[in-house]
Structures are given as C-alpha cells and as structure tokens.
Amino acid sequence: MSSASKALELLSLFTLTQPEIGLSEMCRLAKRDKATTYRHLQVLEKAGFIEQNTTSKRYRLGPALLQLGRMREATVPRKEGAETALVVLAEKTGETAHVSVLSGTTMFALISRESPQHSTRAVIDVTKFPLHATASGVCAVAFGPDDLFDLACNDLKTYTDLTPTTPEALQALVADTRTVGMARSDGRYQRDINSISAPIFDQTGLLAGAVSVASVASRFTPELESIIQTELMAASRHITKSWGGIIPASIEKAWLHATSPHQELDTTS
Amino acid sequence: MSSASKALELLSLFTLTQPEIGLSEMCRLAKRDKATTYRHLQVLEKAGFIEQNTTSKRYRLGPALLQLGRMREATVPRKEGAETALVVLAEKTGETAHVSVLSGTTMFALISRESPQHSTRAVIDVTKFPLHATASGVCAVAFGPDDLFDLACNDLKTYTDLTPTTPEALQALVADTRTVGMARSDGRYQRDINSISAPIFDQTGLLAGAVSVASVASRFTPELESIIQTELMAASRHITKSWGGIIPASIEKAWLHATSPHQELDTTS
C-alpha cells in the first residue's frame, strides 16, 4: 500500500456520525501506528483537507474539499442533471432515491433524496457501494466494464445472510440484471432494504452510474415494485440525456419486456 | 517533501481553465518525473479523487471530492452562513465579494459572489490567498495566530510592483490593519484590483476567516470605499454570528473610528 493512499484513506474515516477524530482514535480506526498517522495528518492539514479543532485538538474535514468539490462539479456537472430527476423519482415512488457514479472501479454515492411520505425510510449514508451486495453495484458489474466482475469477486464481503458470497451467486444476479435491464438487491446489503437500480450512460456509450430506489422491505409490494421500475426507467433516460449519453438499444429492449412482469411473464421467449 | 503531499499537490493543478490534464502535462506542471507522478495519479484515481477520461486518457477531478465536500459542509456549515451576507454585500457595493477561511496557516477561498452591476469586475479564481499580498491574507496576519507573520515573511513573493517584499513593509500594513480593523490591498496582488477585508471570528474567539470586497481600481472612489467598509462590517458581524462567534471588542472599537475616516481623521488620538 502506497504512502499517499494511506494518507487519503484517513479521510474516508470521517463520517456524519463521527465528524471529528483525534490522533489516537484515528490510529485505532486505521489500524496504523501513531508516528506515521500523525505525519499524514500534518500533510492533510497543510493541504487543507483536514483542520484541527483548536480546543479539542481533534481533526475534521477541511475547507480545501469544498473547493475541489466545486471544481469537480464545474468540470463534470453530474449533480445538476440528476437533481430534478431524483426529486421526481422520490416523490412518485415515496421512497428514497439516489444516484451513484462509477469512477474507475468504484461506485460512489453522488446524491440522494428522501421522500417525506413515510416516517421510516432508507437512508443512504455510505460513500461507496459494494459491487456485489448493492443494486447500484450489481448494475455496474452487469453493464459496466468487464473487469468489474473479477474485481467484485475478490471482495465478496458478507453484509447480511442474503449477501452473495460466491462468484456463481453473483454471476446469477448479473445475468438476471442483464435480462431485465435493472439490478435488484433484496436485503443483500441491509437486511430490511429492497433496492432497484437502473444504469446511466455517458456520451461514450459506457456506463457512467446508476439511479436507484431503496425501499423498506415491509412495504415492498409488487405494485410498488412496478411503479419503481417504471419511474427508474424514466429517471435513467432523463439523467443519461442530461449527462450527454444515450441508453443502449439492448437496455431499452430489456426494459420493454420488464415493464409489466406480473401480467406478461409468458411473452418472453 | 512527503509522498502524500506530493500526491495531493497534483490535485491543486486542476483549474477552471484547465480541468483536464494528461500525464506528461502534469509532470511539467508539477515539475516531477513521470513514474512517480503516474503512481500518484493511480492512487488518486483509486480513491476517487480524480478519474480518467476514457477517450482522451487525461485526468480530471473525481466524484469522491463531492462527497467529502458535502461531508465537510455537514460538519462545519460555513458556506451556508456566509451566502446570504455575501449576496447583500455584492449587491450593495456593486463589486465582487468573497469569503475566505483560515485553516492551519493558509487562507482558503470559500465562496465568492460577483455583482452583475459592472461589466468589468474582479474575479476570484485563486484557491489560496497569499498572506502578504492580499487583503484577506493581511487580515489573517493582523488578527489571526501570531505565527502567521513569520510564516508570511518566509514567502514574500512579488506579484506586482506594489507587493510588500520586506518584513518591515508587511509589518506596516499589519499595523495599519489593526488600527482600522480592516485590511486593504491596493493593487498588491493584482495590479488593478483594490480589496478591503474584514475579519470573521468563531466561537473560540479566534479568527476563522475574512470577508472581502474586490473592486476595480479605476472606479474605487472614497465614496465607494466608505460604502464597502460599512457593508463589510455588517457582513462580518452577520457571518461571525452565523458561525457561532463574536467580534472582539477591540475590533468593534477600531471600526467605530474607521467608519468615516474622511471626515473625522482628527478624532484619532
């Protein structure tokens, strides 16, 4: 593991529930020694990626991140194009909708939108989606670059008793995803969350991300599923268009067959 | 120079005018060799800090920055509290207003707001403000931690023929800044830009940042200066309050004397 990546890894230890971390605590979280961790923190602080709370001596994320985030959005305006579609999606389904982007070999959470319709709802608090256990991740494996499958197989971490833990199990999910043009994750990442994900494409025709709806399992009826699927297709088309891409014909075809699976299961030949 | 800092430095090479950079180009900009730079880019890409344009092979800022930026704003909501004051400031002065934050020993640009009133206006396109040559920087030296003065003296880079290049010259600016409670930079950073800056404080009573107005020198009349000063005080009070801090009594006292300097210069004793 390179030095730089070790330093960067420290940044991902900050969470919404633990936004300030002291030196010793950070060593425990990162499982590293104090000397190096301290040097890394110094470097990160000097670059403005973290700053130290002058009274508590603990560290928190720094102002340089805002800068770079703004610059990123100016360079590649992803949020902009996804926001409106996400609002509609959350509203029409009454569930939590979110968009993730594929960068390299990782699915990053980009933006999420909760629907106020129900008091219990899914909350997207992760920053990276495991490729094998989430709908977004499986979507990436199914429609993204070929190397993702092997990569996902190298890290089949178990999250729930439903998480696929063998390459074969994952392959089955991927195959299913390809036939319907959407990925599902029924409690494979979090026990009581059912998710459905549709792919988003960019101008090169490659997968750019995924738009998903995460629903609480207890209210996940076939009717709701049907609504979610329909709205996901609309959202995917909208976002893909706004990102300058087009939906591949193969996906559109798969969607045609998948729209009303409960009435027309027999039409697939 | 540590490995991690070298990698992080690469991120600051991306600008709005050059949002995509290839490997060789980056080596030139960073003045480093290709092998190491390439490895650093790999690390940054894997962490999602940059991503590679699949067609042009060039690199651009990545989605992880959006995440971290969002998380930073969630933990330390700085922009939120500064935004409204900045809009008012830009509107009332007709000039470009911006807020910078002190993190460690660096003044970072946080947010800027241009006034559409004039077709020529100052544009804030830097990410870090030199301590000795900008109003924001001098503000930090004058009202911030003591070590900033020595630090600023170690890097007295010349930007224009008016840039202070000796510790004595800087000390004079700092002294003046302390008596009026605001910092000025008349063409010391950019030849035709006059800036005035007021300090912002946080809950610990320490300097947290600065709010500034950058005006085009040719229309910088005493009347405009007076307006800017008045509005800066209001903005500083507003932002300081929203950041949970209070303006030190010494600053408020200095401001009292400085409000109408053209009529009451003789009242200072």
Place this chain on the structure above:
DNA sequence: ATTGATCGGTTCATATATCAAACCGTTGTT
C-alpha cells in the same frame, strides 16, 4: 515508408518513509 517527437506507461539501483516501542509533557479523573 521513415523519421522524430510525444504520448501513456514500466523497470531497477538507490534514497526515503515506515513502524513498534519507548518516551515526554499535558489534561482530566479518581
């Protein structure tokens, strides 16, 4: 087709960072 320039990416002695562990001074608790 050949040259030459430039690109993204790789190799291998050598310089540098890393880590465990012990240490220091401070702070807050018992």
Place this chain on the structure above:
DNA sequence: AACAACGGTTTGATATATGAACCGATCAAT
C-alpha cells in the same frame, strides 16, 4: 498524588517510494 489517556516525538532496523532511463504506440511531417 497517583493514574490513565491524550497529542506528539524520537529511535533504528526494515519496507517502500523514487526517478533516470527505457518501452511500445501514436501521430505529423517529410
């Protein structure tokens, strides 16, 4: 006063990063 935990520093054997030179691919001009 004793103690424990904190942030931060030092040590020296060991793991890792570094960079000049190198490679093959691409492209423009001859």
